[in-house]
Amino acid sequence: MNESAVNEPKTTGFTLETRLEDGARGTMTDRPLGRTGILHTPHGDIETPAFIPVGTKATVKAVLPESVKDLGAQAVLANAYHLYLQPGSDIVDEAGGLGAFMNWSGPTYTDSGGFQVLSLGSGFKKVLSEEFSGSGRADAEVAPAKERLADIDDDGVWFRSHLDGTKHRFTPEVSMRIQHELGADIIFAFDELTTLLNSRGYQEDALERTRLWAERCLEAHRQLTDDRPHRPYQQLFGVIQGAQYEDLRRKASRDLGAMEINGQRFDGFGIGGALEKENLGTIVGWVSEELPEDRARHLLGISEPDDFFAAVEAGADTFDCVNPSRVARNAAIYSPDGRFNVTRSQFKRDFGPLVPNCECYTCTHYSRAYIHHAFKAKEMISSTLATIHNEYFTVKLVADIRQAMRDGSYSEFKSETLGRFYAGNWGRVDGGLG
Ligand SMILES: [Zn+2]
Numbered sequence: 001m002n003e004s005a006v007n008e009p010k011t012t013g014f015t016l017e018t019r020l021e022d023g024a025r026g027t028m029t030d031r032p033l034g035r036t037g038i039l040h041t042p043h044g045d046i047e048t049p050a051f052i053p054v055g056t057k058a059t060v061k062a063v064l065p066e067s068v069k070d071l072g073a074q075a076v077l078a079n080a081y082h083l084y085l086q087p088g089s090d091i092v093d094e095a096g097g098l099g100a101f102m103n104w105s106g107p108t109y110t111d112s113g114g115f116q117v118l119s120l121g122s123g124f125k126k127v128l129s130e131e132f133s134g135s136g137r138a139d140a141e142v143a144p145a146k147e148r149l150a151d152i153d154d155d156g157v158w159f160r161s162h163l164d165g166t167k168h169r170f171t172p173e174v175s176m177r178i179q180h181e182l183g184a185d186i187i188f189a190f191d192e193l194t195t196l197l198n199s200r201g202y203q204e205d206a207l208e209r210t211r212l213w214a215e216r217c218l219e220a221h222r223q224l225t226d227d228r229p230h231r232p233y234q235q236l237f238g239v240i241q242g243a244q245y246e247d248l249r250r251k252a253s254r255d256l257g258a259m260e261i262n263g264q265r266f267d268g269f270g271i272g273g274a275l276e277k278e279n280l281g282t283i284v285g286w287v288s289e290e291l292p293e294d295r296a297r298h299l300l301g302i303s304e305p306d307d308f309f310a311a312v313e314a315g316a317d318t319f320d321c322v323n324p325s326r327v328a329r330n331a332a333i334y335s336p337d338g339r340f341n342v343t344r345s346q347f348k349r350d351f352g353p354l355v356p357n358c359e360c361y362t363c364t365h366y367s368r369a370y371i372h373h374a375f376k377a378k379e380m381i382s383s384t385l386a387t388i389h390n391e392y393f394t395v396k397l398v399a400d401i402r403q404a405m406r407d408g409s410y411s412e413f414k415s416e417t418l419g420r421f422y423a424g425n426w427g428r429v430d431g432g433l434g
Helices: 002-005 065-070 078-085 089-094 098-102 114-119 172-182 200-227 248-260 278-291 305-313 324-330 363-367 366-376 381-406 410-422
Strands: 015-021 035-040 044-048 050-053 076-079 106-113 150-152 155-159 167-170 186-188 236-239 266-269 296-300 318-323 331-333 338-341
Touching: 002 410, 015 381, 035 155, 035 381, 044 050, 044 381, 050 381, 076 078, 076 150, 078 106, 078 114, 078 172, 078 278, 089 098, 089 172, 089 278, 098 106, 098 305, 106 114, 106 366, 114 150, 150 338, 167 172, 167 296, 172 186, 172 200, 186 338, 236 296, 248 266, 248 278, 266 278, 278 296, 305 410, 324 331, 324 381, 331 363, 331 381, 366 381, 381 410
Parallel strands: 050 318, 076 106, 106 186, 186 236, 236 266, 266 296, 296 318
Antiparallel strands: 015 035, 035 044, 150 155, 155 167, 331 338
16 A cells, blocks of 8 residues: 555545444454444544434335434435335446435435345245245144245345336346436445244255355446446445354355455455344354455344443444334334433323433423424424434434443443443333334
8 A cells, every 4th residue: 555545534444443342243353343443434524333214215204304404414315225115226226326415515425225125025024034924844833825916046046026016137237227327435245034933944045045146246236337437436345144053154254255256356245134132243243254344234124222232342334224203103202311202191291301411402492291292283393303313212222332431441431331221210111103
């Protein structure tokens, strides 16, 4: 590396900042796994660990992009599957890419569509097991398969749109083309989602398919990058599957970590698939230990406070989840003492903020009584106000974790935060959170 390259600010890639000395360590190297860092993109830097709010269809539902920025979000994540079906990735491309289309000037992510194709498209929703979808290999205790809407073969997946039932095909090349048209700064390789219900044999087959698809994604990404020199560089993250199996997770991490096709490597990694809550930190730890340290790691789909601590400590850098906004629309409010539902009658005449001392826009301008009323009256502002608070709470929690890691107070901050949340005054409010 020459001198000028050293001094120039990075526009893409990951810079490791500090290692978490008082957190979990690897089982093979005894190295601290947790870290803080900076993920550089052409639309700005993301300080990590960071929570990335989800804007599924190019909008964080009910909230203007200005508010998303004000609440502290450093980036947003949209779904390739949804934007491919509606309005079409070609239209987003014509608009100048996802950020320009949705009026978000900061960094953007899109996922590959694999998760939606194999969950939504399959007609299973909760039970995401391709193996049990009418292939005749189902265990007896599994409910009879519903109509099979997703068909996996070695080349790709046929699936039906959840909107109108029309038939579509995703392959690694199609997913890459769609994600290049969408133009997000961080994009993901097309992978096969499996579940804990799949057998070990099926997991092995699926993992090999995902490995071969990863190679095809790298090649397609390289070609598309060359073909579209007018666009800023998009960083491609490979997705690590392998369910709950240590050998499979480690193998997938080594394979994708070292993978290089015509000079193209993965710029970072997503940790995907089935993760049982109690094994989350362990599984992320296996993966972090095997992956190159100079690439960012994104954990798909978590938002519980204890999950953040477990994942950060095990070396995950960024997170996304729809829950903070989804549950907000059902009046479930996040607080340091657990979650509560603001439609409870006790809040009818409560003129204090949703959470005392919360500095979000909602809490500094509105009362519990007003938000209670807005939900009861089914006014749209109820979703807006609750979403701003929940996203603020979640983004800030991870930002506070980051700060505690930097100033050496991680262990204290963790026990204080989790002790309060799970012994909270409100208890766990699970009703209406789905
Ligand atoms: Zn608030």
